[in-house]
Amino acid sequence: MNKDSIKVASNKNYIFSLELIRIICALLVFLFHLNLQFGFKTNKDILDKVITSGNFTMTIFFMLSGFVLFIQYGRNNSLTDFKSIVCFYKKRIISIWPAYCFVLIFYYFGTNYNLTDSGIKNFILFPAEFLGIQCFFQDIHRFSGNDLTWFISVLLFLYLLYPFFQFLIKKYEKYRYFFAIGCYLLSGYIVLIYVFFRDAKIFYYNNPIYRVPEFVLGIVLGQIFMKDRSKIHIGGKSAVFITLLIWVGVYKLTEVIFINIPFGYMALTFDIILIPFIAVLLLAVANIKNKYVQVFCRHKIITYLGSITFTFYLTQGIMIRILRILLEKFVFSSIEMLISGFLINLFLAIALYELVQKNAKKLAIKYHFI
Numbered sequence: 001m002n003k004d005s006i007k008v009a010s011n012k013n014y015i016f017s018l019e020l021i022r023i024i025c026a027l028l029v030f031l032f033h034l035n036l037q038f039g040f041k042t043n044k045d046i047l048d049k050v051i052t053s054g055n056f057t058m059t060i061f062f063m064l065s066g067f068v069l070f071i072q073y074g075r076n077n078s079l080t081d082f083k084s085i086v087c088f089y090k091k092r093i094i095s096i097w098p099a100y101c102f103v104l105i106f107y108y109f110g111t112n113y114n115l116t117d118s119g120i121k122n123f124i125l126f127p128a129e130f131l132g133i134q135c136f137f138q139d140i141h142r143f144s145g146n147d148l149t150w151f152i153s154v155l156l157f158l159y160l161l162y163p164f165f166q167f168l169i170k171k172y173e174k175y176r177y178f179f180a181i182g183c184y185l186l187s188g189y190i191v192l193i194y195v196f197f198r199d200a201k202i203f204y205y206n207n208p209i210y211r212v213p214e215f216v217l218g219i220v221l222g223q224i225f226m227k228d229r230s231k232i233h234i235g236g237k238s239a240v241f242i243t244l245l246i247w248v249g250v251y252k253l254t255e256v257i258f259i260n261i262p263f264g265y266m267a268l269t270f271d272i273i274l275i276p277f278i279a280v281l282l283l284a285v286a287n288i289k290n291k292y293v294q295v296f297c298r299h300k301i302i303t304y305l306g307s308i309t310f311t312f313y314l315t316q317g318i319m320i321r322i323l324r325i326l327l328e329k330f331v332f333s334s335i336e337m338l339i340s341g342f343l344i345n346l347f348l349a350i351a352l353y354e355l356v357q358k359n360a361k362k363l364a365i366k367y368h369f370i
Contacts, residue, residue: 066218
């Protein structure tokens with residue numbers, strides 16, 4: 001969900017169509033949290049099942065992050081020396097840390113901090129979350145009352161490794177399809193162990209090591225897009241539409257095959273079957289050439305919504321707290337809950353983006369940090 005520059009060839013060229021995936025996935029995560037916290041439902045069978053299985057969107061985000069990073073940095077011989085790698089890390093820090101730390105401080109000192117046992121635990125835990133290393137401790141982020149920090153922690157870890165992955169994939173680029181298949185098989189195998197040995201309570205969902213194959217697969221897909229898009233002919237509205245139709249069919253098939261698997265595990269099994277279709281969707285959407293779609297994706301509203309997806313995710317925990325207070329005082333229908341939650345979340349996301357994230361970047365440029 002972090003807003004990377006989605007570039008091809010030069011600063012004048014962008015893959016604007018990928019913003020649509022980013023925006024739709026951000027909305028699905030929002031609906032997933034609304035369902036998780038308040039039991040929100042649309043009363044439409046397929047849609048509700050997609051919403052309750054919304055954690056598969058995190059796989060899309062990790063793959064998308066790897067994809068756009070390779071398109072931005074992998075085309076030329078960038079990230080091959082110490083200075084360029086340090087510059088890369090600085091840009092990632094500025095794109096994540098200011099807004100993340102602002103929200104983190106709110107959670108600790110605005111809602112949770114006290115002198116009880118819980119307060120002492122928060123005090124001890126704060127440095128780990130501040131540094132973004134909480135994902136290495138199983139579910140420890142839940143103690144702060146901020147369940148969303150695991151994603152940021154995993155993302156920071158993957159960004160740390162990105163220059164190495166790019167070097168490896170570019171050096172052995174002729175094996176890119178083997179890399180892609182290997183990443184998928186490894187990711188699928190990890191999920192199957194998690195699902196079928198769930199009694200062992202394996203630490204998977206927010207484990208950074210297990211998210212590496214998804215991220216690397218995204219990087220390899222970026223390389224395939226740059227090298228082979230003229231050969232594989234994946235692209236256009238029809239390819240996107242067909243892929244989405246297949247998604248629905250695959251979900252129903254997954255539901256039949258794994259009918260006895262509990263909710264959370266079912267969603268992850270759905271995720272592993274969907275990874276090839278996520279790959280096709282990324283390539284297809286990135287290769288859309290229809291001028292009307294391009295004009296739509298280049299519209300200022302769409303590009304702005306793409307820019308705030310990261311803060312839209314970060315502020316969902318605050319939105320949940322505000323909405324919970326409102327629900328204690330008023331009775332909301334499902335649609336009223338949806339509209340209220342969305343507007344609160346959108347307002348907070350815009351405020352955080354405009355007041356913190358944009359200004360942090362301006363200061364970083366002004367003082368030559370990036």
